[in-house]
Amino acid sequence: MRAVRVARFGGPEVLEVVEVPEPAAGAGEVLIDVEAAEVLFLDTQLRAGWGQEYFKLEPPIVLGAGVAGVVRSVGAGVDGGLVGRRVIAGTAGVGAYDGGGYAEQSVVPASEVFPVPGGLELTTALAALHDGATALSQLDLATVSAGERVLITAAAGSLGSWLIPLLSATGATVVAAARGAAKLERARELGAHETVDYSVAGWSDGLEGVDVVFDGAGGEIGRAAYAITRPGGRFLGYGAASGDFAGADHRDDVTVVGIYQPDPVAWRELPRRALQLLADRSLTPLIGQTFPLAEAAAAHAAIDSRATVGKTLLIV
Incomplete structure (x- = not known):
């Protein structure tokens, strides 16, 4: 499958499209066919080498903290009813950053998977996650x-x-x-x-x-x-x-x-609340720009130049 990898810390040009083996869901995990991946400002900072005191990352790494897509398979101990469901998901536990979202498939913890209400676009729903x-x-x-x-x-x-x-x-x-x-x-x-x-x-x-x-x-x-x-x-x-x-x-x-470490159980209720607001049409998030997965470097360059508004997504 295709993924976008940070070859070394630096500017947007260090993002490279590579072919990597397809992942498999382990115990307590879910494998998602990714349709959209969010691009956070944090991603651009981590790509440049900032934040090593908070997140210990060493290139080569695949960035991406959140994805939207369809569940392909689940690992041991995970409800099989999730297979085929439209979901948004964080790629790591609360307060952690493991990356892995800038890819055609992503393995995520089952605890970070949130089903998307019917009638809600996946790209819109992804704004609820973070x-x-x-x-x-x-x-x-x-x-x-x-x-x-x-x-x-x-x-x-x-x-x-x-x-x-x-x-x-x-x-x-x-x-x-x-x-x-x-x-x-x-x-x-x-x-x-x-x-x-x-x-x-x-x-x-x-x-x-x-x-x-x-x-x-x-x-x-x-x-x-x-x-x-x-x-x-x-x-x-x-x-x-x-x-x-x-x-x-x-x-x-x-x-x-300031930045605080939330209770993981309490925090996981927040994306659910946010999804309900979107489903009720109580709020419409601003998806300001989208880029194909292969143009992740252009997405980062746009954010670096302060040229973006609202949310930035990679479309897979």
Whole structure:
């Protein structure tokens, strides 16, 4: 079968299409015929060699943390009724990264497989796996109330297409921060009440303070957002698109929630909740761009250049 492998750490050019043996499901595992694989910003960071303190990866490796497709076979101890089912699945356990998604077939833990409701496109459903789950977990942690003022950084990304409408529904005032006019327009279409372009120097200087920050950018952008968080506010730093996580400068008057290790059982309920929101048509995620599996390097280059909006998928 075909897979896309990282030959060595580096730029998008290190991604290569290779032929590898077809995998087989072992005990407690499921083999999926992949129809789509998600491309996370994290994938591009790991490809470049970032994050070795969090994930011990050594090339050659096949990236990819999540897939959508049809179950081909199951290993010992797994319900045979899954065979033939349309599913989304994480390629590793909660909090781990094993890769393996950028391929025509992928073996995944049975615990990370989630059946897709009828009538829901697999490409749409795949947005529930990490983006939907992360958005719901952050909302649970933040406990946003009507009337509060909320800032989302990296708001035109895949997580923003969940956070903006879900936060708007709480009655909060949603301020979307992103890069460039096109991305800000997307944020407004999703329901943002205000937008601000953080590619402009001093972008936060005239911005009214906020009660809650959902920070997917990190770096200087995240630190600027942290600085305008009101006393008694909450700062949730879950992304490092700008290179590092923000919120490290201690403030006694702001509650900071950084990357945390969730309870695996509780976490697995989040993709199920997200899938139900999609099935009910309560929310429509933004699938901004798709690429053929063989063009994974182009997908990474687009993300590296900050040219993408919403979710990026590889179509197999």
